[in-house]
Amino acid sequence: MPLYIQGMPPDGQPDNSAGLVQRPARLEVVPAPAVRRLSLYLRELESLLGGGQETISSKDLGNALGYTDAQVRKDLAYFGQFGHPGIGYRVKELITRIRGILGTDRVWKALVVGAGNLGQALVSYRGFLKKGFEIVAVFDNDPKVVGRRIGGATGVEVLPPDRLADTVRERGVELGILAVPADVAQRVADQLVEAGIKGILNFAPTSITVPDTIPLGSVDLSVHLEQLAFRISTSSVTTPQ
Amino acid sequence: MPLYIQGMPPDGQPDNSAGLVQRPARLEVVPAPAVRRLSLYLRELESLLGGGQETISSKDLGNALGYTDAQVRKDLAYFGQFGHPGIGYRVKELITRIRGILGTDRVWKALVVGAGNLGQALVSYRGFLKKGFEIVAVFDNDPKVVGRRIGGATGVEVLPPDRLADTVRERGVELGILAVPADVAQRVADQLVEAGIKGILNFAPTSITVPDTIPLGSVDLSVHLEQLAFRISTSSVTTPQ
């Protein structure tokens, strides 16, 4: 599934040398894997910034994550010219740029459906906010859980499912996180879409379908363990060239 | 990172028509994305089995997950000939085959490091066992948490970090799941490797390095939300050709 994004002109003078006609914004194709790596570059850069490092080369950034220097440069070049020949990339500048590209230079409101163990863990996780995500509500259909507070003093109250739609609308929630059992995941997803959610991250161990205008991500913990099991099982039989 | 696995001969008569010389097992290359999809096929098939369905075509299996029929057939064909022309795939048979391929036709012992919210959620998750994974121990360095029981009656006791190595060895633990803060993830990974763990799944929001003999998976919740944010942000500018 290739991703088409509207290309932005490189820094500095826009190339209008062709003359009088305004050049239409290039339509460029960004490989989905490149966008995934952008998140990892950002994470690494934030760590470097904490360590006080001011610049980094594509070689060092790649090495830290197991990619080649060419891969790093190519990935970044899809979005513009951020580097400085002879110097590398300025850490602070690149962080700002990548946040702008990913859209996390502002705070996204998210809600969690399902206040089981995983739902509680997601609501309690302190790392989301500095990444640009704020969990503003959590829902559960168990009356014994509704009304309870999750996430300590600054936490949120568990709401009943019938509050879902109005919460999305009134609070401007854009992201829905599904931490419900597999058998209700599709139904909840439908409700979220109906309520006007803009994207869904599904932790339920089942595949769900949404209109293809709604970006959908999914994380299945068992699937990740299975992939490990496969790689361990076959590594004894493996000949990595 | 291409994956090389030792190809298995198709069902029935091994092709030894070339004559007297024993044909060496073909070394075949399986795309990593194909292996990931195998897990999804398995999940879908298990759901179909629960619904009583006996056979399924590559077309229907693909449709359920958003893939083409050719993709499904190709993926499965990397590992052998499991289908029946005119019929499709027998659900029960294919489940057995895929489990055999992934290595989850037996139970893998896993441990969790970190008994915070996420660690507790992982230990408590009831779905792992029927997928072939058993969490046999959980560790935490907080003395207030050590000794506590997690996961109810059948749960496990939280152990201190100094019990890590002997637990891996004595109980034959093969998989390590990291649910610790980023700043200790690498250190814990090193200890797990030192103790003889065979694979690691990292939930800490940082990249870690392990010897390349040790398969490593990683799940960063913020990264998944970032990818959603990007897709939402760009979808207004998107022309999915």
Added chain:
DNA sequence: GCTTGTGAAACGTTTCACAGCA
């Protein structure tokens, strides 16, 4: 009819290699 398995073609992604710049 409907279905699989599979070479070959099409397509997508990564790596190479080097011009250009600090």
Added chain:
DNA sequence: TGCTGTGAAACGTTTCACAAGC
């Protein structure tokens, strides 16, 4: 010298299209 940005080549993956089988 060291580094980026980028076309072109190499490589990997998916789709096509069809022979063969139920």
